[in-house]
Amino acid sequence: MSFFSVTVTGQIDTRISTTSIANTTSNTGQIGYNSPSYYSVNLALALIHHANHRKVVVSGLEDGLTQMARASTSTTFSQAMYSSGAFSRTCVWNFPIDVCFKSTNPFGWPQLVVCVYGLDEFGRDVVRGYGAVRLPLTAGRHVLYIPTVVPRATTPFNAFLSWATGRVPEYLDPNFIAQSKGREVTRVKSQGALKIVIDIATKEIDKFGLQVSASSRRI
Amino acid sequence: MAELFCIGTLQGASGYPHAELCAKWAFVAGDAWELVEGEESGQTQVDVPGEDERYTVWSHPIDVHYTTRSLSGWPKLVFQVFRQDMFGRNELYGYGFVHVPTTPGTHVLEVATWRPAGTLMDQVWSFFLGATPQLKSMDLIHNPSDRFRLHTIAMGKIHVTLSIAVRGFEKHGVSL
Numbered sequence: 001m002s003f004f005s006v007t008v009t010g011q012i013d014t015r016i017s018t019t020s021i022a023n024t025t026s027n028t029g030q031i032g033y034n035s036p037s038y039y040s041v042n043l044a045l046a047l048i049h050h051a052n053h054r055k056v057v058v059s060g061l062e063d064g065l066t067q068m069a070r071a072s073t074s075t076t077f078s079q080a081m082y083s084s085g086a087f088s089r090t091c092v093w094n095f096p097i098d099v100c101f102k103s104t105n106p107f108g109w110p111q112l113v114v115c116v117y118g119l120d121e122f123g124r125d126v127v128r129g130y131g132a133v134r135l136p137l138t139a140g141r142h143v144l145y146i147p148t149v150v151p152r153a154t155t156p157f158n159a160f161l162s163w164a165t166g167r168v169p170e171y172l173d174p175n176f177i178a179q180s181k182g183r184e185v186t187r188v189k190s191q192g193a194l195k196i197v198i199d200i201a202t203k204e205i206d207k208f209g210l211q212v213s214a215s216s217r218r219i
Numbered sequence: 220m221a222e223l224f225c226i227g228t229l230q231g232a233s234g235y236p237h238a239e240l241c242a243k244w245a246f247v248a249g250d251a252w253e254l255v256e257g258e259e260s261g262q263t264q265v266d267v268p269g270e271d272e273r274y275t276v277w278s279h280p281i282d283v284h285y286t287t288r289s290l291s292g293w294p295k296l297v298f299q300v301f302r303q304d305m306f307g308r309n310e311l312y313g314y315g316f317v318h319v320p321t322t323p324g325t326h327v328l329e330v331a332t333w334r335p336a337g338t339l340m341d342q343v344w345s346f347f348l349g350a351t352p353q354l355k356s357m358d359l360i361h362n363p364s365d366r367f368r369l370h371t372i373a374m375g376k377i378h379v380t381l382s383i384a385v386r387g388f389e390k391h392g393v394s395l
Contacts (some may be wrong), residue, residue, distance in 0.1 A: 012240050015364070017222060043238060059245075063380055066292055085283065092358050099373055101286070105284075105285075106224045106226060106384050107224060107226075107255075107256045107257060107282060107283075108256075108282060108286040109226045109282065109382075111280060126320065131277060131278065132280065133228070133278075134226060134227060134228050134380075134382070136325060136382065137226065137325065137382045137384055138324060138325060138382070146278075147230075147231070147274075147278055149264070149276055149278070150269075152267060178280055179280065180258045180261045180279060180281070180282075181258070181261070183262060183263055183264045183279060184241070184261075184262035184263070184264070186264040186265070187264065187265045187266075187267065187303075188265070188266050188267070188276075189266070189267055189268070189269040189278035190266050190268045190269060190270065190271075190274075190275070191268075191269040191270045208386075209386045210385070210386050211323045211384065211385050211386065211388075211389070212324065212382070212384045213248040213324040213325075214322045214323055214324045
């Protein structure tokens with residue numbers, strides 16, 4: 001077999017606060033509650049980024065734009081939030097992703113890039129977060145949390161100016177967030193996170209000679 | 220020739236005295252290892268958290284492809300963490316390393332970091348001026364020799380997710 005293929009099906013689930021990520025990873029045992037007003041109305045742009053040009057999309061769409069979603073007025077409650085200790089007002093997108101790749105090399109494995117846009121105090125469209133997550137290599141269902149960041153203005157004066165004019169700092173290329181090059185010059189503010197649910201199915205990855213999990217090819 | 224793919228993300232850091240952090244990272248591998256594709260070193264963004272001061276988000280992608288003739292010198296990931304203060308000065312906040320796991324699959328790694336304490340004078344100096352002592356040679360982060368001279372202070376943790384894919388190790392009778 002000269003190539004293997006990967007099928008990605010899943011959905012962009014909800015937008016949540018960063019606190020739930022901090023709680024799952026830092027084990028500080030503190031329950032945080034964060035619900036800034038800007039979670040209320042949001043729109044997400046999802047792109048699949050792959051550095052490897054030998055990866056070809058066989059079927060499905062590589063990018064999509066979600067609906068403008070308004071957060072619930074009550075505090076939403078879910079099992080994931082219960083276990084992570086965070087309760088917050090979530091924004092539901094429930095946006096489907098269906099894409100299939102074929103490739104000859106795992107290098108440049110696809111990433112999911114999300115850009116979240118919202119409305120500011122004056123109803124203007126501004127960016128609320130950039131985020132990227134590496135799609136899992138192993139087959140199965142994966143629940144992933146993507147922390148999102150926005151670039152910071154270089155000076156406090158610029159920060160005020162961008163707030164006043166409604167032109168907040170943005171990346172020229174959304175794929176920047178999925179790349180390693182050039183990051184050292186950026187200063188960002190982390191705010192919010194996204195929950196996505198992804199199912200990965202791989203085809204002929206074993207036959208290709210690749211071992212991507214401990215259980216496969218063990219006797 | 221056996222091949223190793225390390226595909227993952229430097230998620231971020233937690234447990235540091237201040238959260239405005241960035242990291243320099245690099246893969247260090249033995250002589251038998253050859254980089255085919257990907258970036259072997261880099262520096263993350265500086266995150267000044269807006270919501271949660273306990274967690275710094277880097278979300279920095281890692282993607283490397285190695286070939287090797289030998290198992291010795293299995294790659295390690297080496298880190299230097301810096302704090303950037305409000306004046307844009309970078310202060311050393313920790314060193315640490317982690318071995319790239321040998322088992323294929325997805326691994327969630329935590330890298331505990333430390334920084335040199337220096338003499339009492341150094342500590343007084345760093346308390347007032349924010350300049351902490353640094354290592355002259357970065358090899359000390361991942362080499363076992365000469366560590367006994369150091370006095371160190373514990374710093375926070377770096378969170379890394381790495382997916383490992385291997386190819387051709389079985390052919391040589393290597394089980395990972």
